[in-house]
Amino acid sequence: MNCKNIQELILTGYSDGEITPELAKQIDEHLKICPGCRKFKEAVEETALSPFRNAQRFAPPDALWEKVREAVVYEKNRDTDGIFLRLRDALRVIFNIRKPVLAFAAAAVVILVTTLFMRTHYYNEEIAGYLEDQVEFIAYLDTDVSSGSTDYMNLDVKIEDILSQRNFYAHLFV
Amino acid sequence: MENIPRDTIERASNGDIGAFEEIYTSYSGFVYNVALRIVNNTSDAEEVTQDVFMKIYKSLRNFRFESSFKTWVYRITANTAINTYKKISKESKHRGDYDIALKTHAADDKTEECFKKEENEKLLGYLLDKLSIKQRSCIVLREVEGLSYEEISKVLGININTVRSRIKRARLALLAYGKEVVGYEL
Numbered sequence: 139m140n141c142k143n144i145q146e147l148i149l150t151g152y153s154d155g156e157i158t159p160e161l162a163k164q165i166d167e168h169l170k171i172c173p174g175c176r177k178f179k180e181a182v183e184e185t186a187l188s189p190f191r192n193a194q195r196f197a198p199p200d201a202l203w204e205k206v207r208e209a210v211v212y213e214k215n216r217d218t219d220g221i222f223l224r225l226r227d228a229l230r231v232i233f234n235i236r237k238p239v240l241a242f243a244a245a246a247v248v249i250l251v252t253t254l255f256m257r258t259h260y261y262n263e264e265i266a267g268y269l270e271d272q273v274e275f276i277a278y279l280d281t282d283v284s285s286g287s288t289d290y291m292n293l294d295v296k297i298e299d300i301l302s303q304r305n306f307y308a309h310l311f312v
Numbered sequence: 313m314e315n316i317p318r319d320t321i322e323r324a325s326n327g328d329i330g331a332f333e334e335i336y337t338s339y340s341g342f343v344y345n346v347a348l349r350i351v352n353n354t355s356d357a358e359e360v361t362q363d364v365f366m367k368i369y370k371s372l373r374n375f376r377f378e379s380s381f382k383t384w385v386y387r388i389t390a391n392t393a394i395n396t397y398k399k400i401s402k403e404s405k406h407r408g409d410y411d412i413a414l415k416t417h418a419a420d421d422k423t424e425e426c427f428k429k430e431e432n433e434k435l436l437g438y439l440l441d442k443l444s445i446k447q448r449s450c451i452v453l454r455e456v457e458g459l460s461y462e463e464i465s466k467v468l469g470i471n472i473n474t475v476r477s478r479i480k481r482a483r484l485a486l487l488a489y490g491k492e493v494v495g496y497e498l
Contacts, residue, residue, distance in 0.1 A: 149480045154454065156461050156476075185490030186483040189435050190455030198344035202358055203336055206365045207329065213369060214327045 141175050144168050148179050153187060268307050275300060315382050325372035336365060339382075342457060343389045349452040350393040350445075352437060356400060364392050386459075386467040390449055397445055442489045447482035450475055 144165055151157035152165050169176050275296065316335055323331035340361065347360035367388050375384060440448055453459045453467060461479075465472040 146480065149483045150476050154461070154479070181487060181490065182483060185439075186486040187455070189432055189439055190451065192429075192432050193349075193436055193456055194429060194433065195341065195345055195456075196348060198340045198361055199358065202340070202344075202361060203333070206336060206362055207333070209362065209366055210329060210332060210369050213366070214329075 139164060139168065141168075141172060144172070144175050145178050148175070148182055149186075153182065264307065268303070271303065272300070315380060318377060321372065321375065321377075321381060324369070325375070332369060335368065339385050340365075342386070345456060346386075346389050346452055347393045347396075349436075349440060349456050350390075350449060351397050351400065352440060356396055360389075360393050360396050363396075364389050367392065383463070383466050386453075386463075387469070390453065390467050394445055394449055397448075401445075439486055439489065442485055443482050447478050447485065450478040451482045454479060 147157060147161070147165060152162060157165075169179060279296075316338055320331045320334050324335055343364050344357055344361045347364070348354065348357035351357055351360060364385075368385060371388075375381065440451075443451060449468060450464055453464045454461075459467065461472050461475045464475045468475070
C-alpha cells in the first residue's frame with residue numbers, strides 16, 4: 139500500500155473504525171516509518187476530527203414539547219372533525235337529490251312493501267282453508283267409524299282426494 | 313438509542329398523546345442536534361424539530377414496521393433539515409449567524425473549560441459552513457451522532473461508497489481550511 143492509499147483511508151475508514159483490524163494494523167505499521175503520513179494523520183485529527191468529537195450536545199428547549207403537543211392536539215381534533223364533515227357531506231349528497239327522484243323512490247318502496255304484505259296474507263288464507271278441510275274430513279271419518287257403516291272403498295277415494303289436495307298445497311308453498 | 317416498542321408507536325398512531333410524548337422524549341435530542349448542525353442556528357433548528365415531529369405524527373399510521381423506526385425518524389429528520397437549509401440558503405446567501413456559542417454559557421461565569429467549549433462551537437460553525445449540504449449532512453450524522461457508513465447510507469438513501477466519498481471530500485475541504493487558517497504544511 140502506498141502513501142496515497144494510506145492517506146485516503148486516514149480520511150475515511152481508518153479514522154471512523156470502518157476497516158478490518160488487519161488493515162488498521164498495516165496502516166499503524168506504515169505510520170511508524172512514514173513521517174509524511176504521520177503528519178497528515180495529525181492534521182486530519184486536529185482540523186477535521188477533533189472539533190466535531192468535542193462538540194456539545196444540546197437539549198431541545200422545554201417549551202418546544204409544548205409547541206409540538208399543541209400542534210398534535212390541533213391535528214388530532216381536525217381529524218375527528220374531519221369524520222363528521224365527511225358524514226355531513228355524504229348526507230348532503232342524499233338530500234340534494236331532486237324531489238321527483240325521491241318521490242319515485244318512495245313510491246317504489248311503498249309498492250314493494252304492500253306486495254309483500256298481500257302475498258303473505260294470501261298464503262295465510264290458503265293455509266287456513268287447507269286446515270279447515272282437514273278437520274272436516276277427520277270429523278267425517280270419525281262419524282263413519284263410530285256408526286259402524288264405514289265404506290272402505292269410498293274411504294280410499296277420499297284419502298286419494300286428500301293426498302291430491304295436499305300435493306296441490308305443497309306445490310303452492312314451494 | 314433504543315428503538316421504541318411497537319405498542320407505543322401503535323398507541324401514538326391512534327392519537328395517544330402520552331405515547332407520542334415517549335417518542336418525542338426518545339428522539340428529540342437527536343432531531344434537535346442534527347437540525348442545529350445542519351441549519352446552523354437555533355430558531356430554525358427549533359422549527360425543523362417541530363416540523364419533524366408533526367411529520368412523524370401524521371405519517372405514523374403509514375409506518376409498516378418493515379424497516380427500523382429509528383432509521384425512519386432519522387430519514388425524516390435529515391430530509392427536513394436539508395430542505396430547510398436549502399430554503400434559508402436561497403432566502404439569504406451565507407447567513408453566518410451561528411449563534412450556538414452565544415447561548416452556551418452566561419458571560420459572567422466563564423471558566424477556562426467553558427471558554428474552550430465556546431471556542432470549539434464557534435470553530436465548528438465555521439467548519440460546517442465550508443461544506444456543501446451533502447458533505448455537511450454526512451459529516452453531522454457521522455461525527456455528531458456517530459452513525460456508521462451503512463446507517464448513513466440508509467438514512468440519506470445513497471450508496472455506501474457515496475457516503476465514503478462525501479466524507480473524504482468533506483475532510484479534505486476541512487484540511488484545506490485548516491491549512492489556510494493555521495498555516496500548516498503537509
